[in-house]
Amino acid sequence: MLKTLINELVEKWPELWPILAAIAVILAVVPFLGLYMTFIERKLAAYVQDRVGPNRVGPFGLLQAVADGLKIFLKEQIIPDHVYTVLYFLAPTLSLMTAMFALVVMPFGPVPTNYTGGFRFIVAPGIDIGILMMIAISSLSAYGIIVGGWASNNKYSMYGAIRSCAQFISYEIPLGLSIIGVIAVAGSLNIEHIVDAQSKSIWDWNIFWQPLALLIFFTSALAETNRLPFDLPECEQELVGGFHTEYSGIKFVLFFLAEYTHIVTVSFLTALLFFGGWSCPGIPSPSTPEGASLTYMLLGLLVLVLKVSCVVALIMLLRWALPRFRFDQLMGLAWKGLIPLALVNLIGVAIVLSLDLPKHLLVVTAVLPVIAAYYSATQFNASMAKLNSERSVLSKSRAMSYE
Amino acid sequence: MSNKKTKTVKWGEEPKLGMLDALYLPAIVSGLATAVRHAVSGKPTTRQYPEVEPEIPPNYRGVHRLNRDEQGRVKCVACYMCQTACPANCIEIIAAPAPKDDPHWKDRDKYPATFTIDELRCIYCGMCEEACPVDAIELTSVYDLTGLTRKEMVFDKEKLLSVFDETVKTGKDPVRTNRGTLGPASEEAPTGRQGPPPPGRGKHG
Structure with missing residues (x-):
């Protein structure tokens, strides 16, 4: 039994190791990224508010994130008396798990469409339902929040969870609708193909052809990540802490990490779907023979990371530029603003594409x-x-x- | 009824949104521009406290000090004026007759044998300072008063005198100091004269 398993493993090893390596990269990078994104966010917030920000631990306060992580690991595990213990522990795990799972089909570097073998910057290359799966999985993260709110057995947590659920369901629709236009132009659900379709020149980027879709997508994506101006599920002034009121220590960190993972996912998606992903004038597409070299791959990775960090910075700055929505305004924006706009836009795109009208x-x-x-x-x-x-x-x- | 009364209330009109304004985009962009402008200006308004100390105004009412006269003696004449004036009852003085046989003290009748101020009970109102006829007690601009025990925060005469030495050394004298124009009781008595000076003499008379 064991022997057959080992034999199987040895036999499948050439296909297996790139996947394991990509998983290892994601598992190593994402928590680190989450840790340092809190630091960057604090620093950026400080600069916007004419402060200095954390600068005591290490040079420029760079070790502050490590100190925070260490502190929170060593915290006492507090389990309130009135919680449903199993669900209480399940919720943060569920939250982070779904957030990380969505990264499976997300290319975090240049991936050629004609995948053959070896290490690629994606866990599961060549998935034909890529973007659909990503949206399906990432909307599962509503479960983590709602289970957390329910298990806390506390009305503020419950209100936060309900709000979050309503928000997720509402904004899922414009998010999906705005992406459909992009998918229709590229003719594929595969994220690598969508990026490849934009890689001819800078004018092929979807932002120039579908600016309204970008607007709708980015707005709904902000709502999906529970970021300001859409952070109703955890708004301090009304709900204490929202769904994570009763959570502390490492369990809180898992929620937090999930939120930052979502921000990373959304920023990657924005860059991949609308800003041409790793494509940049001067760098050949990785699908072409000359673009498959290591140098161009690394350059493409750099380009993608730059684009993503710009989106992340925009998300962090938006936090200090906009006030929070009232809840009815939030719902109104989704149902009365974004969904009709996205539908009309989609119909327009469909007409243009099906009648072969000029682009x-x-x-x-x-x-x-x-x-x-x-x-x-x-x-x-x-x-x-x-x-x-x-x-x-x-x-x-x-x-x-x-x- | 009259026209005057009805015209007092003005109704504000909501500004009409144009097409771009209705998209919220110009407002968002201008908000972002404000955020970015502050982020790149690089002029923090906060101060790095332990390294950079704030400029305390000279009329700040901080920790007390007991002044010394030119000969280094405590200037206080143990008149109990501050203790009487203190609304918080934090000053306690025990007076003693000045050692008459000591030539150093020959011009003084009384001096404080002990002089304690409970810095925790003090409300820093500055009334002791106002009451003092010889400007012996003063509030300095020392603001970072800390201690580990309550006992530590009860300052005795030596401690209060050392506050004077410290503040004089750093050159942070309170603005209320009347150096040189002190009340009559602190001036050196003219030779051969005994008893209190006649009223009306000097600045505080």
Whole structure:
């Protein structure tokens, strides 16, 4: 039995080791990234607020992240009396697990479309449902939050979890709808193919053809990561700490790590789907023979990491530029703003693609829905104002008749 | 009823949003621009406290000190004015007659044998300073007063005098110091005269 297993392993080893290596890279990098993203976020927040930020531990405070990690590892494990213990422990694990699992199909470096063998910057190369699987898995992370909120047996945690669930369900729709346009242009769900379709020149990047889709995608992605301005599930002023009120120590860190993993995922997706991923003028695509060399691979990796860090910086800066939404505004934005816009945009893209119209018309499909939305909104407001004024006249005349 | 009264209330009108404004994008971009401007300005308003100390104004009311006169003696004449004035009852003085046979003390009648201030009970109102006829007690700009025990925070005469030595050395004299124009009781009595000086003499008379 064991012998057959070992034989199997030896036999499959050439296919197995690149996967294991990629998993090892992700498992090694993501917690480290999460640790240092907190540091970068604190530092950036400090600069925005005219402060200095952490600068005591190590040069420029660089060891602050390590000190924080160490401190939180050594913390006492507090289990409140009133929690459902099994679910209470399950929730943070679930949260981080789903966040990490979504990284399986995410290329974190240049991946050729004609994959043959050897190490590649992705755990599972050539998955034909790549982006679909990624969205499916990452929306599972709502479970971690809702289980955590429920297990805490505390109304603030529960409110946070409910809000989070509603937010996830609402923003999942515009997120998916905005991606469909991109998928339709590339003609594939495979992320490598989507990037490859953008790699001819800088004008092939989806941001130029689908700016509205980018806007909708980025907004919904921010909501999916529970970041400001959409951090309703954990807004301190109303909900103490939201779903992680009862969590401390290493369990809290798992939630935190999941959140930062989500930010990384979303930033990667934005860069891959809309900013051409690893493609950059001057660097040949890894699918071509000359682009498959190690130098170009590493250059592509650098380009991708640069693009991703720009998106991460934007997400962190947005936190200090925008106030938090009220909950009804949050729901209104998704259901009354983003979903109709995304649908109209998608229909436009579908018309342009299926009738083989020139590609430039894609921009029109992005701009037209916005204009239409604006005019319908002004019409609606005007009619509401007219209605209100009629009502007020009516009530005034009634009031006079009572006198 | 009159036109004047009805016109006092002004109703604000919501500004009309243009097409771009309705997208929120200009507002978001200007918000981001503000954030970036502050981030790259590189002028933090915070101070690195233990390394960079704040500039304390000279009229700050911090830790007390007992002043010395030119001969290095405690300037206090044990008149109990500060103890009486103190609203927090934190000053305790035990007076003693000045050693008459010592030529060093021949111009003084009384001096404080002990002078203790409970720095924890003190409310730093500065009334002792106002009450003192000889400007012997003063509040300095020393603000970082810490201690590990309550006992440590009860300052005796030696400790208060050492605060004077420290603050004089660093050149951080309180702004209220009346050096040179002190009350009559602290001035050296004219030779051959005994008893209190006649009223109306000197600045504090």
